[in-house]
Amino acid sequence: MNKIIKIVAVTALMTPALFANTAxxxxxxxxxxxxxxxxxxxxxxxxxxxxxxxxxxxxxxxxYGGAMKGMMKGQVAKLDEAAITAIADELKLK
Known part of the structure; x- marks a missing residue:
């Protein structure tokens, strides 16, 4: 039960961050x-x-990147692999 509560809590904390990133x-x-x-x-x-x-x-x-490489590096700096994959899933990329 404790594991479930921890998973729900972490997910709830991460969700606004994912939406903020896509915003x-x-x-x-x-x-x-x-x-x-x-x-x-x-x-x-x-x-x-x-x-x-x-x-x-x-x-x-x-x-990776051309002219906007520096700007994008700052935008993705705090994203880990799970967050990047979650964003791709949210965008429904195939």
């Missing part, structure tokens, strides 16, 4: 992730889940 993304990428951020990025909704996850990991370690 921040929508400012540049559009409400439905249909825009090229600042006219330079790929359209996120057109990416595969694997490509999205690889891009986010690449932004984190500096191995």
């Amino acid at each position: 921040a993304c929508k400012g540049c990428h559009g409400a439905d992730f249909e825009k090229k951020a600042l006219g330079k990025s790929k359209v996120v909704k057109d990416m595969s889940k694997a490509d999205f996850i690889a891009a986010m990991k690449g932004y984190k370690d500096g191995s």
Whole structure:
């Protein structure tokens, strides 16, 4: 029972953070992730889940991105692999 309570508590604490991350993304990428951020990025909704996850990991370690690499590195710095995957799932990327 204690494990269930802990899992529910952690999930409840993480959920607002995930929504906050996607809300921040929508400012540049559009409400439905249909825009090229600042006219330079790929359209996120057109990416595969694997490509999205690889891009986010690449932004984190500096191995991915062009002109907006520095901005995105800061945006994804606090996201761990589980959060990145959760965002991809929330976006329903295939």
